[in-house]
Amino acid sequence: MKVLAEIITxxxxxxxxxxxxxxxxxxxxxxxxIGIHVSHKTSVGDSESDIKEALRLAKDRADVIIVTxxxxxxxxxxxxxxxxxxxxxxxxxxEGTLEHIKDMFEKxxxxxxxxxxxxxxxxxxxxxxxxxxGTAPGMWFEEKSKAYAFMPGVPYEMxxxxxxxxxxxxxxxxxxxxxxxxxxxxxxIAESNLAIKLDGFEASLPENYKLAYLPKLGAVRLRLSATGxxxxxxxxxxxxxxxxxxxxxxVFAKDDVDIELVIGDILRSQSKTLAIAESCTGGTxxxxxTSIPGASDYFLGSVVSYSNDAKVQLLGVNKSTIQEFGAxxxxxxxxxxxxVRKKFNSDFGLSTTGIAGPGGGSEQKxxxxxxxxxxxxxxxxxxxxxxxxxxxxxxxxxxxxxxxxFWRNLKSCHKA
Amino acid sequence: MKVLAEIITxxxxxxxxxxxxxxxxxxxxxxxxIGIHVSHKTSVGDSESDIKEALRLAKDRADVIIVTxxxxxxxxxxxxxxxxxxxxxxxxxxEGTLEHIKDMFEKxxxxxxxxxxxxxxxxxxxxxxxxxxGTAPGMWFEEKSKAYAFMPGVPYEMxxxxxxxxxxxxxxxxxxxxxxxxxxxxxxIAESNLAIKLDGFEASLPENYKLAYLPKLGAVRLRLSATGxxxxxxxxxxxxxxxxxxxxxxVFAKDDVDIELVIGDILRSQSKTLAIAESCTGGTxxxxxTSIPGASDYFLGSVVSYSNDAKVQLLGVNKSTIQEFGAxxxxxxxxxxxxVRKKFNSDFGLSTTGIAGPGGGSEQKxxxxxxxxxxxxxxxxxxxxxxxxxxxxxxxxxxxxxxxxFWRNLKSCHKA
Numbered sequence: 129m130k131v132l133a134e135i136i137t138x139x140x141x142x143x144x145x146x147x148x149x150x151x152x153x154x155x156x157x158x159x160x161x162i163g164i165h166v167s168h169k170t171s172v173g174d175s176e177s178d179i180k181e182a183l184r185l186a187k188d189r190a191d192v193i194i195v196t197x198x199x200x201x202x203x204x205x206x207x208x209x210x211x212x213x214x215x216x217x218x219x220x221x222x223e224g225t226l227e228h229i230k231d232m233f234e235k236x237x238x239x240x241x242x243x244x245x246x247x248x249x250x251x252x253x254x255x256x257x258x259x260x261x262g263t264a265p266g267m268w269f270e271e272k273s274k275a276y277a278f279m280p281g282v283p284y285e286m287x288x289x290x291x292x293x294x295x296x297x298x299x300x301x302x303x304x305x306x307x308x309x310x311x312x313x314x315x316x317i318a319e320s321n322l323a324i325k326l327d328g329f330e331a332s333l334p335e336n337y338k339l340a341y342l343p344k345l346g347a348v349r350l351r352l353s354a355t356g357x358x359x360x361x362x363x364x365x366x367x368x369x370x371x372x373x374x375x376x377x378x379v380f381a382k383d384d385v386d387i388e389l390v391i392g393d394i395l396r397s398q399s400k401t402l403a404i405a406e407s408c409t410g411g412t413x414x415x416x417x418t419s420i421p422g423a424s425d426y427f428l429g430s431v432v433s434y435s436n437d438a439k440v441q442l443l444g445v446n447k448s449t450i451q452e453f454g455a456x457x458x459x460x461x462x463x464x465x466x467x468v469r470k471k472f473n474s475d476f477g478l479s480t481t482g483i484a485g486p487g488g489g490s491e492q493k494x495x496x497x498x499x500x501x502x503x504x505x506x507x508x509x510x511x512x513x514x515x516x517x518x519x520x521x522x523x524x525x526x527x528x529x530x531x532x533x534f535w536r537n538l539k540s541c542h543k544a
Numbered sequence: 545m546k547v548l549a550e551i552i553t554x555x556x557x558x559x560x561x562x563x564x565x566x567x568x569x570x571x572x573x574x575x576x577x578i579g580i581h582v583s584h585k586t587s588v589g590d591s592e593s594d595i596k597e598a599l600r601l602a603k604d605r606a607d608v609i610i611v612t613x614x615x616x617x618x619x620x621x622x623x624x625x626x627x628x629x630x631x632x633x634x635x636x637x638x639e640g641t642l643e644h645i646k647d648m649f650e651k652x653x654x655x656x657x658x659x660x661x662x663x664x665x666x667x668x669x670x671x672x673x674x675x676x677x678g679t680a681p682g683m684w685f686e687e688k689s690k691a692y693a694f695m696p697g698v699p700y701e702m703x704x705x706x707x708x709x710x711x712x713x714x715x716x717x718x719x720x721x722x723x724x725x726x727x728x729x730x731x732x733i734a735e736s737n738l739a740i741k742l743d744g745f746e747a748s749l750p751e752n753y754k755l756a757y758l759p760k761l762g763a764v765r766l767r768l769s770a771t772g773x774x775x776x777x778x779x780x781x782x783x784x785x786x787x788x789x790x791x792x793x794x795v796f797a798k799d800d801v802d803i804e805l806v807i808g809d810i811l812r813s814q815s816k817t818l819a820i821a822e823s824c825t826g827g828t829x830x831x832x833x834t835s836i837p838g839a840s841d842y843f844l845g846s847v848v849s850y851s852n853d854a855k856v857q858l859l860g861v862n863k864s865t866i867q868e869f870g871a872x873x874x875x876x877x878x879x880x881x882x883x884v885r886k887k888f889n890s891d892f893g894l895s896t897t898g899i900a901g902p903g904g905g906s907e908q909k910x911x912x913x914x915x916x917x918x919x920x921x922x923x924x925x926x927x928x929x930x931x932x933x934x935x936x937x938x939x940x941x942x943x944x945x946x947x948x949x950f951w952r953n954l955k956s957c958h959k960a
Contacts, residue, residue: 141767142569142585143583145576146767147569147758149565152561153558153564156560157560158561160560165559166560168587169558170585170587171584178583185601200735201739202739202757241737243739243740261932282759284933406830410831410834410843411830412834414826414830414831414848415827415828415831418828418848418850419826419936421901421902424850424904428854429847429851430847430848431846431848432820434834434843434844434845442858472854488840519835
């Protein structure tokens with residue numbers, strides 16, 4: 129039997145367009161992974177009657193109803209009251225939740241208010257869902273073979289609840305068909321070319337298999353999935369290996385992990401170190417490298433040389449190089465990568481220099497002109513990019529191109 | 545009379561979480577600006593019965609029904625067929641649309657297919673909405689004092705239709721009340737405490753006013769809104785000023801802008817410069833500072849000193865300081881902030897050093913122990929944080945605390 133779900137997001141801020149609802153997308157993906165099919169999504173405002181109507185409709189057409197938002201301490205949050213009305217129950221104090229709230233306030237050295245204390249009140253017939261990072265607990269209900277989960281709208285609070293509690297609980301409650309998913313990540317090839325490469329493979333897949341192309345910022349995820357109780361894990365792995373073999377040298381990971389993690393693993397396994405000189409990316413590359421736990425094993429540090437003075441004084445780029453070729457040039461990018469490597473005494477040096485926009489462009493070097501550099505003990509190279517995005521996008525694309533350049537060189541070192 | 549709208553987005557790719565629906569947020573904002581209140585958003589898959597049910601529900605509770613998606617040339621797009629059923633009409637060829645489609649193909653040098661030609665078929669009783677950038681026309685219906693607009697899901701096609709046609713058409717069709725919105729941003733005060741501070745103000749608001757608290761990562765947005773033809777802009781501004789006065793010193797912006805922008809504006813107006821020494825934030829602070837266009841006016845650069853060696857050699861932190869107090873200490877944070885200021889010859893220096901986690905913690909200095917530092921020509925200080933999030937969250941919160949520390953000091957310099 130197909131298990132259907134409906135996601136209800138609550139909040140005036142969604143309806144007036146002040147925030148993008150990313151929660152419902154994230155939840156959809158999670159449910160999809162455990163074989164639960166989202167058939168509807170609904171957003172309503174902070175209105176008791178609208179919330180009730182949404183719940184009533186959802187109950188009639190779905191088996192699982194997941195609600196986010198409307199659980200904060202202030203008075204525009206009326207979800208809990210509405211829920212009591214809907215399930216015809218009343219609020220009781222949950223001691224465990226109260227302890228947790230007190231604990232959180234104690235750790236922060238803040239005084240607890242009545243508003244906070246009230247967050248420990250939950251409907252009588254629900255199971256509280258622990259909120260590791262916040263004071264509003266989630267609520268789980270089962271009634272007439274339907275399941276309901278209410279969670280706060282704060283993304284990291286909600287996500288932790290889904291990962292730690294909801295996914296497992298739903299799998300236990302509903303016996304969902306087995307779904308296998310595995311993602312390979314590629315870089316350096318466009319979706320349409322990848323599709324041509326994988327045409328034959330796709331045609332060979334059994335009916336219960338599906339290959340999805342998920343492009344994002346020029347890099348394409350390949351997600352293979354298969355549904356059905358009869359699938360052998362071995363068979364699925366076999367098809368996945370074929371997928372990876374067909375996609376060839378563009379695959380940087382056989383799991384849904386970022387390239388910074390893959391790079392970090394290679395560096396760690398080789399006991400090699402990295403330093404970075406950033407100009408137009410302004411710290412973003414280093415920030416992404418250090419977003420990986422344990423990055424201190426291989427990342428020594430960076431110099432963000434936003435001004436020309438900093439490039440010369442902190443990185444030792446030749447003044448004449450900047451005068452002759454400009455700060456955005458192959459020579460500057462190469463000197464930056466090489467010098468930062470020497471400065472930090474690291475095995476590898478990377479660099480970025482360019483015009484992210486919207487200002488700073490010229491006819492000769494328009495916005496989007498960027499150089500990324502790579503240096504190891506044997507060679508130093510730089511690559512030119514011509515980007516056409518806005519500031520934010522240009523920074524992201526520069527980062528990605530630099531990672532691609534680094535990964536390819538690491539791989540060939542690795543093999544050598 | 546309040547004009548209510550419902551937005552329906554169609555597409556399996558939304559329900560399985562493959563894409564984020566940003567269309568409905570954008571449309572919400574646009575409708576809000578012309579005084580139309582979105583009361584519901586619904587997403588359904590490419591299923592005729594689900595689309596029909598969604599239209600039926602929407603018709604009963606809204607005056608304006610806006611539908612996006614399901615209008616492309618491929619076969620999973622069944623919206624047009626469903627629409628004919630819903631309005632009990634049939635498809636006819638629209639000559640104007642056909643001309644436009646032929647034109648587009650000619651310009652691209654492509655051959656037109658039957659699939660493309662079929663896109664010029666539209667329901668008999670609708671007004672086609674011109675699609676400047678695509679081949680699928682939009683459709684406008686009026687029936688029983690309700691208005692319906694169907695548009696493609698491709699964001700730039702849809703947006704052009706709204707800007708060029710729909711906004712005006714809706715304003716002509718419905719005589720909408722005026723809506724005022726303004727957001728103030730606060731930092732350094734919890735939602736619950738802010739609610740206590742603003743209790744009296746909130747109680748004094750006329751019935752057509754609404755105050756919303758929008759918390760995110762410990763910083764709270766305050767959004768005041770008011771509806772009705774009788775509101776004078778002056779009256780609304782007056783209430784907004786009262787809101788800001790009541791929220792007091794925690795308000796860093798009277799518009800919905802980020803604190804990095806506010807800080808940048810202050811620095812630029814004073815011709816002051818900034819340099820940053822980052823350890824646990826690994827480049828994230830610099831990345832956010834440089835995400836603001838024109839940051840090169842005041843931001844000179846950073847040193848990301850992830851290793852102790854880098855702290856000593858690149859930033860000149862005393863070896864003995866690290867040995868005696870540790871890299872995560874008040875003294876190290878202060879030396880980092882002061883030395884980076886001197887190194888870059890900037891007016892202000894900032895620093896972060898801490899244990900973001902998940903590894904690296906000890907009993908004395910558990911994960912989440914962080915120091916942020918501030919230095920100007922007259923003083924150097926550091927502040928201890930005790931964070932309880934995961935790695936990513938701890939980095940974000942460290943950044944935010946540092947911005948708070950910097951902004952407060954900038955403000956007091958500014959006044960002096």
